[in-house]
Amino acid sequence: MEDILKKLPELASLKQKSFKKLAQKIKKHPPKNFDYLMNEIHEAVFEHINCLACANCCKTTSPIVTEKDIERIAKFLRLKPQQFIEKYLQKDIDGLWMMQQTPCKFLDTDNYCLIYEVRPKACREYPHLDRKKNIQLLNLHLKNTKICPAVYEAMNFLEQKINT
Numbered sequence: 001m002e003d004i005l006k007k008l009p010e011l012a013s014l015k016q017k018s019f020k021k022l023a024q025k026i027k028k029h030p031p032k033n034f035d036y037l038m039n040e041i042h043e044a045v046f047e048h049i050n051c052l053a054c055a056n057c058c059k060t061t062s063p064i065v066t067e068k069d070i071e072r073i074a075k076f077l078r079l080k081p082q083q084f085i086e087k088y089l090q091k092d093i094d095g096l097w098m099m100q101q102t103p104c105k106f107l108d109t110d111n112y113c114l115i116y117e118v119r120p121k122a123c124r125e126y127p128h129l130d131r132k133k134n135i136q137l138l139n140l141h142l143k144n145t146k147i148c149p150a151v152y153e154a155m156n157f158l159e160q161k162i163n164t
């Protein structure tokens with residue numbers, strides 16, 4: 001996995017143009033059952049990609065943390081919401097709360113999340129391949145091809161399915 005992660009930004013950069021074209025094509029003529037197709041692709045890539053061998057999202061990006069997340073995580077950590085905010089969060093450029101640092105402070109050495117049961121919604125949903133209205137997430141997937149090997153592979157799969 002280390003090797004793949006090292007090469008991923010370059011591989012994804014090389015394919016950005018064709019992934020962008022693909023996204024435009026899909027938006028112009030949305031395939032029937034697109035969510036179903038993305039779900040199938042999600043299942044296929046995660047049959048062999050193990051997030052515990054990767055954790056690149058937790059190491060390189062800071063998830064948005066909602067007010068609901070703050071309440072839930074603070075309770076789990078036996079902190080007051082304000083204490084949790086001061087210790088772990090900062091505002092992003094849009095004024096939303098996000099984790100203070102990367103790698104995430106809750107990422108354990110074995111790639112387990114120390115707050116897995118109560119982790120932020122954004123972490124639960126990442127990398128968004130099996131979410132509804134997936135057509136609206138294509139631009140996000142394009143960005144994520146540089147971070148997440150599963151998304152990179154999913155976009156390649158999608159390209160094959162749409163272009164053949």
Ligand code: SF4
Pocket residue numbers: 049050051052054055056057058126127147148149150151
């Ligand atoms: S979601 Fe993607 S980046 Fe995050 S751990 Fe899994 S494979 Fe890696």
Ligand code: SF4
Pocket residue numbers: 057058063104105106107108112113114115116119120123
């Ligand atoms: S809270 Fe957990 S799942 Fe979310 S970024 Fe941190 S370690 Fe990863």
